Amino acid sequence: MTLLRSLLAVTLLLTFFISLSQAFQSDELLLDDEEFGLEGGRPQSRPSPNTATTTTTTTSTRKRIPDSASDSKIQFTLEHAFGDSDFSDAGNFSARLKTWSHGAQTLTKLRFSRDSFTDVEKNKFQELLKGDDFYKIRLPSNVLSPPGREYIVSSVKARCLPGDGLEEHFVIHTEGVNILGVNYGSPGACPYPRQLKLPAKWSFKSHTLLKNSEQAPRTPIFAEEVLGGEGVEGEIVMPIERSFWAKYWMYMIPLGLIVMNAVTQAMNMPEEQAGGQAGAPPQPGSAVQRGANSGVRRRS
Amino acid sequence: MAIRVFLTLLLFLSLSNIVSSIYEDQVGLMDWHQQYIGKVKHAVFHTQKTGRKRVLVSTEENVVASLDLRHGEIFWRHVLGTNDVVDGLDIALGKYVITLSSGGSILRAWNLPDGQMVWESSLQGSKESKSILNVPKNLKADKDDLILVFGKGCLHAISGIDGEVLWRKDFAGESIEVTDIIQSTEVIYVAGFVGSSNFNVYLLNAETGEFLKNNHLVLPFRTSGELLSIPGDKFVVLDSARSKIVTINIKNGDINYNQKQISDLIEDSSGQAVILPSRLPGLFALKINSWVLLIKVTNEGELVVVHKIDNTAAFSNALSISEDQHVFACVQYEDNKVHLSVKDVNDWNSDLLKENLVIDHQRGNIEKIFINNYVRTDRSHGFRALMVMEDHSLLLVQQGEIVWSREDGLASVVDVTTSELPVEKEGVSVAKVEQNLFEWLKGHVLKLKGTLMIASPEDKVAIQKLRLRSSEKSKMTRDHNGFRKLLIVLTRAGKVFALHTGDGHVVWSIMSHTLRKSEECEHPVGLNIYQWQVPHHHALDENPSILVIGRCGPSLTAPTVLSFLDAYTGKELNSLSLAHTVARVIPLPYTDSTEQRLHLIIDINKHAYLYPKTPEAIEILKREFSNIYWYSVEADNGVIRGHALKSNCIHEVVDEYCFVFRDLWSIVFPSESEKIIATVSRKSNEVVHTQAKVMTDHDVMYKYISKNILFVANAAPKASGEIGTATPEEAWLVIYIIDTVTGRILHRMIHHGCQGPVHAVFSENWVVYHYFNLRAHRNEMSVIEVYDQSRADNKDIWKFVLGKHNLTSPISSYYRPEVSAKSQSYFFTHSVKAIEVTSTAKGITSKHLLIGTIGDQVLAIDKRFLDPRRTLNPSQAEKEEGIIPLSDSLPIISQSYITHSLKIEGLRGIVTVPAKLESTSLVFAYGVDLFFTQIAPSKTYDSLTEDFSYALLLLTIVALVAALFVTWVLSERKDLQEKWR
Structure with missing residues (x-):
C-alpha cells in the first residue's frame, strides 16, 4: 500500500512540478472535480464553483468502492508580511485531499493562485528591496483546521525574488494533512552580495512542489553464508602484521645500495682496465691519443 | 624529507591494514585514565578489627566504593546506572555493605573485602515515598538481623544473610508520609505525618510485622514537615512559620508534645530557623542566622540550649566511642582557617579534639563531615574526619593535617575546551642538561639494548618506566606536534580544572568566587565553557583566556554568572553577575583586535546581548548585522525556529549591547505523529579539506558543506519511551536535515519500525546516527551523505580553464538548494552512549567514528564502513578507491577499542581535538572516569x-x-696492483 502511495505521490509530484502562474489557466478538463467536497477552506476565501457538492457524495463514493481512495478538495491561504509588518492574505493553495482506505490522508495535486501586489504592497516591497529586508510568508500547519497548532513561517531576502518578474519557489513538506515546513525562495540563485534590482513586472511567477517523506533504504540482510561480509571480517580480524618492506626498509635500502655499489664497481673494473686513466687529467700540452694511452698502460 | 615521502608511500602500499591498535607495551605511553567516584553522599567507616582500614562511600554519581583510608585509593567500586540513585548505605553483619537504591526498590549486599555482590532483593511497592534504610547497630551474634527498609510506601523486613523478605507491610493505604523508623528489640515504631499536622505512630511487632497499635496526635498548627528523630523516642519539628519548636515524645506508645518559641531560646530570632539533619543523642542542632544552637531535650521534653556556635560549617552525626560516651564533630571557620573540634555530647566544656586546618581556598566550604575514632599510641582517643567540600572533593583529616585528598569533582565534567600551552622560552640552563647527561646516556644505552634485543627483563622494565616517565610528555610548553595541550574542564560544582594532556595531572584549578554558594547563589552549577580569547600566532606573549558560564540554580530563570579565566595560570581576570538570564550562548565567528571572540547571549525574554561590551565589538557586529542567524529548538513543543537580529532593545535606557530579534522561519512538527528526540549540528571549528569527492568513474560529486545545517530526529510519540514499550507498527523515526538560515528542509526520511534513543554526529557533508530497529530487534546505524547538485556541472576542464565555473563565487543560503542525499543503514551490535568523530588539523586524514558503547568503552570505526556507496560486489576500480564490499552489519574489531582494556565508567561524552600533526587527533572521553x-x-x-x-x-x-671505506681501500689496493702488473 505504501509503495502504491509513494508511486502515486511521485507521479503526482511530477505532473505538478510544472509551475502555475497567476496568469496561467489550465485547460485540463477536470471532470472528477464535481465529486470533491471542500473541506477546511476558509469562508472568506474565494468561492469555488465546486463547493456546492456535499461531502455525502464523497462518503457514498467511498462506500461504493471500499478499497480505493477517496478525494476531496481543500483550500488554504498563503499570507505574507513585509519586514515586520502584520500578515495579510497573498494567495490561495488548493489541493486534493486523498483519504485512503486505511484512514490516512494525503495532499496531492497542489495548485496555487497568487494575488498580485496592490500599490501599497508594491511600495512596501520596494522598501524591503532598498533595505535588503525580509519578505515573509506563512502557511497553516494543518490544512483541515487552519492555522493548526501554529503557522509555518518562512522568509527570504526580498532582493532574491526579482528576476524577470517576481519569481518564487515553494516546496511544501507535508505529513498527511499537516504542513511541516516550507522551503521558500527564488527558484534559482541569489548571489551574495545582493544587488538592488527592481522587478520589471509586478506579476509573480510561482513554482510549487509538494513533498512527502521518503522511505529510508532498508538495511541489507544477508544470509550467513554470504561470503562478502565474512570475507571483510576475516580480513579485518587478521592481526596487523606490517609488511616486509615497512619492517625492514632501513636494512633493505643500504643493502640495495651496497649491492648496487658492488655491481657498479664490478662493472667499472673491467672498464677501468679498458680505459683506466681516462678520468685522469690529460698531460698538459700533449694531445694524447687513445692508442698512445693504451701504449702507456702497457708500458707500465 | 625523502624519508617522509618514502614512508608515506609505504603506508599507502600497506593501507590494507585498516585497524589502528596498539601493542601491549604502548599502553599508557600516550593515554591516561583516571578513576573518580563523585561527590560523596554517605560514608561509613570500617576500621575495627580489619587489616585494611577502609571507608565505604556512596556518591551522587551513583557509585558505591570502598576507599583505602590510608591513601584514598579505590579498593573496589561499582557504578550503578544513572537511574539507580543510592538512597542509603550501611554495613550489616560486619561483612556486607548494604545499599538501598532506585527510590527504595533495590536492596543489594556487597561483600566488604572485594565488592562482589552477595545478594540483591527487589522490593515491590506502589507509590513514591521517602526511602529509609535501617540497619541495626548493636548486633547480637545469635540473632538474624532484620534490615528494615521503607520504600515505595511499604515497610520491608529483610534478612541480612540472604536478602530474603521476611515480611512486608503496606502503608500505601494509610496516606502517611513516613519520615522515620525506630527499631527496638521487640517493637518497631513507624512515625510520620498525615497532612502537615497529624502526627502518627504505628507500632509493629518486630518478629512478624503485625500491627500492634496506632497512635496519633493532631497538632493545633501546621508543621514544616522536617521531622528529626532524637535517639530515645523523641522527635523535633518546626511549625510552618518556623517560630516554634515542637518536641514529640512517644514513650510507651503514648504521644504527647511540648512546644517552645524560638525567641525564648535566642534573643535575635529574626532569621529562618532550620533543624540540621545531624543525629545526636538527646540533642539537636538548630541553625538560625549564622548561629547554630545545640539544644538538649530533657526527659520531660524541656528544651535547654547547651551550646552556641558561630560561623559553623558542618556537623557530623554522633559517634559512640564507648558504652555511654557519644561524640560529634563540628567545623568552624575563622579567618582563613578551619577549626575542627570533636566534643562529647554530655560534656560541653572540654574538647576531645581541637585542630586547626588550612584548606585550599579553591575547595570552597565544607559541606559534609564524617568522623571516625581510633586509639592513639598513648591509648587515648584519636579522631579522623572525612570532609566533603563544596567543589565535591574529598579530604581525610587526621592530626590537623590533610592525609589525602581526591578531586572527585572531576567525576561530573559538564563541558570541555582546550587551550594551547605557552611557547618554550629560549635558553635552557646548561646545568640542567649536564645534570641529566648521565641519565640521558643511560637511557639511550638502555634503549639501544632494547632495540638490539639484548636487554634483560629488568632492563625492559626500566625501559618501559623510562618511556612512561619521559619528561617530554608532561612538559608545560607547546610541542612541535601539538600533542601537549591543556584540557580545560568545567565540573558541575562550577570548578574549572586544567588537565595536562601528557599525563592528566591538574595544572591549575579554580572555583570562581561568583560561583560559590552564597546568599544570592543557592545552588551554583557550571553550564558551559568557551574559548574567549585565543592569541594569534604572532602574539605569543599573551595568554589565552576562557569564558565560564554558570547559573545559580537549575531553573532557566536563575541568575547567571560569567567568569573570565587566564588559561595558563587559572587566574580569574574578570567576573560578571548578569542582570539577564542565559538561555543560550552563541560564539560568533568574529574576533576583535585583541582576539576576543564575540559572543551573543540569548536570554529567556527574547533579547540577545553582545559580549564583550566594547564599542569595537559593536562596530564588528554592525558590519555583520544582517549575516547573523541562529535557530532554537523547542523540543517539548515540536517547533524549530530561525532567528535574526532586528534592532537595539527599547528599554528606559538605550542599551547598545542588547538586541531584540525576530523569527524568520518556523518548522512545526505534527504533535500527534512526531516528537523531537535529538538535534545535532556541525562543529563550528571543523575543517574540510576537499570539497569534492571523485567517484570511481572519474565523476566528481561536490559535498554540500554548510555550517548552518541541522540534523533532527523525531520519534513517534508512542515510541519515544524506552525500547520495548511500543510495537514496530506504532514506532517510526523521521530524520530531517535542515538549513538553519532559511529553514529549508533539505532532506527528510522515515525509518519505519524504528525508535530512539538517537545518537548522531554531523561532520562535513554527512551525518551518522544510531537508533534501534524494532522489526530486526537490533541496533542500527545509518549514514546520510549530502551532495550539492548545483555545482555538479563544474566538471568540465574547459570551464576551469576559461574561468566559467562558479566555484569561487560566494555561496548564499538563499540559493535554491539542489541537493541529493545518499543513505544506507547497517546493523550494529552495541547500544551507544555517545558518538563523536575524529577531527584533524587540516581535515585531510580519513575519519574514524568514535563510539562510546554501553560497556563504557570507546570503539573506533572507520568511516568507510559507513559509506552509502558500498555495494555487494565492488568493481576493481571501486576496490582501489577503498570501497568495502557491502555487509549487513558493522564489524566490531576488538583491537579497535581505543580504550583497550580500560573502562570509562559512566561514559557521558567524547571530545576530539586536532593535534598540529595532521595525522593525529586527540581524544578525551569523560564520565565518572576520565x-x-x-x-x-x-x-x-x-x-x-x-x-x-x-x-x-x-x-x-x-x-x-665503513663498508664504503673498506671497498674504497680495497679498490685502491686492487688498482695499485693493476698498475704494478
Missing part, C-alpha cells in the same frame, strides 16, 4: 612512529660508511 589518548586514523603517515629505531638507522649508516 580517559585521554591520541588516535591516528590513517596511521602516522607524516611522522616516524614511536618505535622507530633511530639507533639501527645510525648503525646502518655507520656500517655503510
Whole structure:
C-alpha cells in the first residue's frame, strides 16, 4: 500500500512540478472535480464553483468502492508580511485531499493562485528591496483546521525574488494533512552580495512542489553464508602484521645500495682496465691519443 | 624529507591494514585514565578489627566504593546506572555493605573485602515515598538481623544473610508520609505525618510485622514537615512559620508534645530557623542566622540550649566511642582557617579534639563531615574526619593535617575546551642538561639494548618506566606536534580544572568566587565553557583566556554568572553577575583586535546581548548585522525556529549591547505523529579539506558543506519511551536535515519500525546516527551523505580553464538548494552512549567514528564502513578507491577499542581535538572516569612512529660508511696492483 502511495505521490509530484502562474489557466478538463467536497477552506476565501457538492457524495463514493481512495478538495491561504509588518492574505493553495482506505490522508495535486501586489504592497516591497529586508510568508500547519497548532513561517531576502518578474519557489513538506515546513525562495540563485534590482513586472511567477517523506533504504540482510561480509571480517580480524618492506626498509635500502655499489664497481673494473686513466687529467700540452694511452698502460 | 615521502608511500602500499591498535607495551605511553567516584553522599567507616582500614562511600554519581583510608585509593567500586540513585548505605553483619537504591526498590549486599555482590532483593511497592534504610547497630551474634527498609510506601523486613523478605507491610493505604523508623528489640515504631499536622505512630511487632497499635496526635498548627528523630523516642519539628519548636515524645506508645518559641531560646530570632539533619543523642542542632544552637531535650521534653556556635560549617552525626560516651564533630571557620573540634555530647566544656586546618581556598566550604575514632599510641582517643567540600572533593583529616585528598569533582565534567600551552622560552640552563647527561646516556644505552634485543627483563622494565616517565610528555610548553595541550574542564560544582594532556595531572584549578554558594547563589552549577580569547600566532606573549558560564540554580530563570579565566595560570581576570538570564550562548565567528571572540547571549525574554561590551565589538557586529542567524529548538513543543537580529532593545535606557530579534522561519512538527528526540549540528571549528569527492568513474560529486545545517530526529510519540514499550507498527523515526538560515528542509526520511534513543554526529557533508530497529530487534546505524547538485556541472576542464565555473563565487543560503542525499543503514551490535568523530588539523586524514558503547568503552570505526556507496560486489576500480564490499552489519574489531582494556565508567561524552600533526587527533572521553589518548586514523603517515629505531638507522649508516671505506681501500689496493702488473 505504501509503495502504491509513494508511486502515486511521485507521479503526482511530477505532473505538478510544472509551475502555475497567476496568469496561467489550465485547460485540463477536470471532470472528477464535481465529486470533491471542500473541506477546511476558509469562508472568506474565494468561492469555488465546486463547493456546492456535499461531502455525502464523497462518503457514498467511498462506500461504493471500499478499497480505493477517496478525494476531496481543500483550500488554504498563503499570507505574507513585509519586514515586520502584520500578515495579510497573498494567495490561495488548493489541493486534493486523498483519504485512503486505511484512514490516512494525503495532499496531492497542489495548485496555487497568487494575488498580485496592490500599490501599497508594491511600495512596501520596494522598501524591503532598498533595505535588503525580509519578505515573509506563512502557511497553516494543518490544512483541515487552519492555522493548526501554529503557522509555518518562512522568509527570504526580498532582493532574491526579482528576476524577470517576481519569481518564487515553494516546496511544501507535508505529513498527511499537516504542513511541516516550507522551503521558500527564488527558484534559482541569489548571489551574495545582493544587488538592488527592481522587478520589471509586478506579476509573480510561482513554482510549487509538494513533498512527502521518503522511505529510508532498508538495511541489507544477508544470509550467513554470504561470503562478502565474512570475507571483510576475516580480513579485518587478521592481526596487523606490517609488511616486509615497512619492517625492514632501513636494512633493505643500504643493502640495495651496497649491492648496487658492488655491481657498479664490478662493472667499472673491467672498464677501468679498458680505459683506466681516462678520468685522469690529460698531460698538459700533449694531445694524447687513445692508442698512445693504451701504449702507456702497457708500458707500465 | 625523502624519508617522509618514502614512508608515506609505504603506508599507502600497506593501507590494507585498516585497524589502528596498539601493542601491549604502548599502553599508557600516550593515554591516561583516571578513576573518580563523585561527590560523596554517605560514608561509613570500617576500621575495627580489619587489616585494611577502609571507608565505604556512596556518591551522587551513583557509585558505591570502598576507599583505602590510608591513601584514598579505590579498593573496589561499582557504578550503578544513572537511574539507580543510592538512597542509603550501611554495613550489616560486619561483612556486607548494604545499599538501598532506585527510590527504595533495590536492596543489594556487597561483600566488604572485594565488592562482589552477595545478594540483591527487589522490593515491590506502589507509590513514591521517602526511602529509609535501617540497619541495626548493636548486633547480637545469635540473632538474624532484620534490615528494615521503607520504600515505595511499604515497610520491608529483610534478612541480612540472604536478602530474603521476611515480611512486608503496606502503608500505601494509610496516606502517611513516613519520615522515620525506630527499631527496638521487640517493637518497631513507624512515625510520620498525615497532612502537615497529624502526627502518627504505628507500632509493629518486630518478629512478624503485625500491627500492634496506632497512635496519633493532631497538632493545633501546621508543621514544616522536617521531622528529626532524637535517639530515645523523641522527635523535633518546626511549625510552618518556623517560630516554634515542637518536641514529640512517644514513650510507651503514648504521644504527647511540648512546644517552645524560638525567641525564648535566642534573643535575635529574626532569621529562618532550620533543624540540621545531624543525629545526636538527646540533642539537636538548630541553625538560625549564622548561629547554630545545640539544644538538649530533657526527659520531660524541656528544651535547654547547651551550646552556641558561630560561623559553623558542618556537623557530623554522633559517634559512640564507648558504652555511654557519644561524640560529634563540628567545623568552624575563622579567618582563613578551619577549626575542627570533636566534643562529647554530655560534656560541653572540654574538647576531645581541637585542630586547626588550612584548606585550599579553591575547595570552597565544607559541606559534609564524617568522623571516625581510633586509639592513639598513648591509648587515648584519636579522631579522623572525612570532609566533603563544596567543589565535591574529598579530604581525610587526621592530626590537623590533610592525609589525602581526591578531586572527585572531576567525576561530573559538564563541558570541555582546550587551550594551547605557552611557547618554550629560549635558553635552557646548561646545568640542567649536564645534570641529566648521565641519565640521558643511560637511557639511550638502555634503549639501544632494547632495540638490539639484548636487554634483560629488568632492563625492559626500566625501559618501559623510562618511556612512561619521559619528561617530554608532561612538559608545560607547546610541542612541535601539538600533542601537549591543556584540557580545560568545567565540573558541575562550577570548578574549572586544567588537565595536562601528557599525563592528566591538574595544572591549575579554580572555583570562581561568583560561583560559590552564597546568599544570592543557592545552588551554583557550571553550564558551559568557551574559548574567549585565543592569541594569534604572532602574539605569543599573551595568554589565552576562557569564558565560564554558570547559573545559580537549575531553573532557566536563575541568575547567571560569567567568569573570565587566564588559561595558563587559572587566574580569574574578570567576573560578571548578569542582570539577564542565559538561555543560550552563541560564539560568533568574529574576533576583535585583541582576539576576543564575540559572543551573543540569548536570554529567556527574547533579547540577545553582545559580549564583550566594547564599542569595537559593536562596530564588528554592525558590519555583520544582517549575516547573523541562529535557530532554537523547542523540543517539548515540536517547533524549530530561525532567528535574526532586528534592532537595539527599547528599554528606559538605550542599551547598545542588547538586541531584540525576530523569527524568520518556523518548522512545526505534527504533535500527534512526531516528537523531537535529538538535534545535532556541525562543529563550528571543523575543517574540510576537499570539497569534492571523485567517484570511481572519474565523476566528481561536490559535498554540500554548510555550517548552518541541522540534523533532527523525531520519534513517534508512542515510541519515544524506552525500547520495548511500543510495537514496530506504532514506532517510526523521521530524520530531517535542515538549513538553519532559511529553514529549508533539505532532506527528510522515515525509518519505519524504528525508535530512539538517537545518537548522531554531523561532520562535513554527512551525518551518522544510531537508533534501534524494532522489526530486526537490533541496533542500527545509518549514514546520510549530502551532495550539492548545483555545482555538479563544474566538471568540465574547459570551464576551469576559461574561468566559467562558479566555484569561487560566494555561496548564499538563499540559493535554491539542489541537493541529493545518499543513505544506507547497517546493523550494529552495541547500544551507544555517545558518538563523536575524529577531527584533524587540516581535515585531510580519513575519519574514524568514535563510539562510546554501553560497556563504557570507546570503539573506533572507520568511516568507510559507513559509506552509502558500498555495494555487494565492488568493481576493481571501486576496490582501489577503498570501497568495502557491502555487509549487513558493522564489524566490531576488538583491537579497535581505543580504550583497550580500560573502562570509562559512566561514559557521558567524547571530545576530539586536532593535534598540529595532521595525522593525529586527540581524544578525551569523560564520565565518572576520565580517559585521554591520541588516535591516528590513517596511521602516522607524516611522522616516524614511536618505535622507530633511530639507533639501527645510525648503525646502518655507520656500517655503510665503513663498508664504503673498506671497498674504497680495497679498490685502491686492487688498482695499485693493476698498475704494478
